[in-house]
Amino acid sequence: MKVSVNWLRDYMPIEVPVNELAEKISRTVVEIEGQYQPQGNMxxxxxxxxxxxxPHPDSDHMAITQVDAGxxxxxxxVxxxxNVAAGQTVILAKHGSIIGGGQKIRKSKLRGVASNGMLAALQEIGFEDKVAPKNFEEGIWVFxxxxxxxLTPGEDALHVLGLDDDIIETGITPNRADLFSMNGTAWEVAAILEEQPTLPSFELVESDTQTADLLTAEAPGELAPKYALRVVQGVKVQDSPLWLQKRLWNMGIRPIxxxxxxTNYMLLQYGQPLHAFDYDKLPAHDIKVRHAYADEKIVTLDxxxxxxxxxxxxxAAGNEGLMFAGVMGGASTEVTTxxxxxxxxxxxFEPRAxxxxxxxxxxHSEASTRFERGVNVEDTFTALDHAAALIAELAGGTVAAGRVVAQDFTYVAPVVEVTVDQxxxxxxxxxxxxxxxxxxDRLFFDYVETNGKFTVTIPARRWDITISADLIEEVARLYGYDNLPATLPTGATTPGKLTVKQALIR
Structure with a gap:
């Protein structure tokens, strides 16, 4: 997973150099597969x-612009x-600049007209096609x-676009699926740095309209142990503000x-996949989670x-299959402008299915990856509420009161015992x-200690811990593997010899 260090700083102060932080993570938690700044050498x-x-006098597709660069x-x-137009705020690669791929921009003449740089698309400053917003695929980026x-003309565009962020790529092991979220990563980094993380907060304002009056939900517990819906009305679907787009593209997700x-922001923050349906495109307002019928046809978002x-x-709704639960949404109820x-x-959802x-x-999707390995069940409805509040803020909608809850199992925190002697x-x-x-304490685990025996209550965010050996591993990695004593294996030595059968053959 890509981890934004700038985003981590929302949770806690990080004073150590980024390469030192990456080294600490590598020695304590998971392997580091890469560390870089998206701006590279630009x-x-x-x-x-x-x-x-x-218009260019000698070209039917080029234009001559005058730009204020401070x-x-x-x-x-030229x-x-x-899509260029007067009044736009854009990205300018000036004469002498270096852009994506190490390309140097120089003064030149295009069809006899001097051009002192280049107005740039995101792809030209290093964005991959799968990350760059589709709205600007055919032209330059416009704020x-x-x-x-x-923004101020002449300001560093690489900083404005967040390309000077430090990205650490972690290789997540199957037992540490909690690190598929920024919250989970923040808890871990806080333990390493001995800091107190500040988790995100939000304020949810609801309207007088009741969600239960707008739709119903049904889900068998064996398919979806937790399942709830919210409705946000009167939204205006448009591009996200730059701060949100930066968060997504630095984590490898295209803004839509x-x-x-x-919903993608919540997936990254909480590790909790969410999905948004167009309410008015639903064939009926009775949402059901069920096994698919044989040979149903669903057109997915791709x-x-x-x-x-x-x-x-x-x-399903109205008994019509809409999407593959926990994997990918369907085109028939896609959110559009x-x-x-x-x-x-x-x-x-049930991981094996x-x-x-x-x-x-x-x-294989970002959602399926997380559902397969597990999510923090105590964050599911929190992420749902947070998403509703943020959509209301960014899209101008109103949130209907309450959730429609089909399933909500009660989480019982496991208690694991371990002794210092063990x-x-x-x-x-x-x-x-x-x-x-x-x-x-650094791990923020609640415990009771009696004569060297620790009775530890495991938080929902660490569903990988179930037995005493798991707690011993936690102690070992934070104590420091380098601090563990090294010893040679001991055991009785015996001279090598042939078996009776081998001796007979000889």
Whole structure:
């Protein structure tokens, strides 16, 4: 998973150099597969405002622009971008700049007209096609009016776009699926750095309309142990603000729209996949979680028609299968710029069924990856409420009162016991009771200690811990593997010799 260090700083102060932080994570938790800044070696790329646009006298597809880049005089740029217009705030690669792929931008003449740089698309400054927003696939990147109002010509565009963020790529092991979220990663980094993480907060304002009056929900517990819906009405679907788009593209996810982006933001923050339906496109307002019928046909969001089998879990309405639960949404209820009312789904699905569908359909998604390995069940409805509040803020909608809850099992925190003697016997150490207590404090585990015996209550965010050996591992990695004593294996030695049968053959 990609981890944004700037995002981590929302949770806690990080004073250590990024390479040192990566080293600490590698020695304590999981392998580090990469560490970089998206801007690479790019430089001299700035914010500019387009002052004027005139047709090129010798070209039917190029234009001559004058742009304000914070210098004494406007800069003349010749561009072939079809979407350029006066008044826009754009990205300018000035003469002498370096952009994506190490390409150097120089003054030149295009059809006899001087051009002192280049107006840039996101792909030209290093964005992958799968991450760059689709709205600007055919032209240069243009900041929206709200974001543009906070920018100054000549300002460092790489900083504005978040490309100077430090990204750490972690190799998540199957037992540490909690690290598929920024919250989970923050808890871990806080334990390493001995900090107190500040988790995100939000304020949810509800309207007088009751969600229960707008739809119903039904889900068998064996398919979806937790399942709830919310409705947000009167939204205006449009591009997300820049701060949200930066968060997504630095984590490898393409911004789509304010509604879809919020669901992806919650996936990254809580590790909890959510889904948004267009309320008015539902064939009926009775949402059901069920096994698929044989050979149902569902067109998924990637535009492919897929055929179900009875092992799949689908979300249905009016008995019509709409999507593969926990894997990918359906095109028939997709949120678009015409959407006005949305239904938000927050759930926990049966992992084996999700794994089967992802493999059978060759449809591995960010959602299926998390559902297969497990999610923090105590965050499911919190993420749902947070998403509703944020969509109302960014899309101008109103949140209907209450959730429609089909399933909500009661989480019982496991209690695991371990003694200091057990820990020292396994690790070959002489760790004290106080040292073990300090490690559990750093992990924010609740415990009771009696004569060297720790009774630890395991939080829902660490569903990988179930037995005493797991707690011993926690102590070992935070105590420091390098601090564990090294010993040679002991055992009786015997001379090598042939067996009776081998001797007879000889």
């Amino acid at each position: 430089k001299n790329v700035v914010i500019a405002k387009v002052l004027s646009v005139e 210098e004494a005089e406007p800069i003349q740029i 561009t072939g971008a079809p 929206d009016e709200v974001d543009a109002g906070e 729209s304010n509604v879809v982006d919020v 535009g492919q028609e897929r055929v179900t089998n009875p092992q799949d879990i689908v979300i 015409d959407t006005v009312n949305i239904v938000l789904e927050g759930a926990v 999700i794994r089967h569908t992802a493999r059978d359909q060759n449809l 820990i020292n016997h396994v690790l070959g150490t002489v760790i004290t009771v106080a040292e073990v207590a300090a490690i559990f």
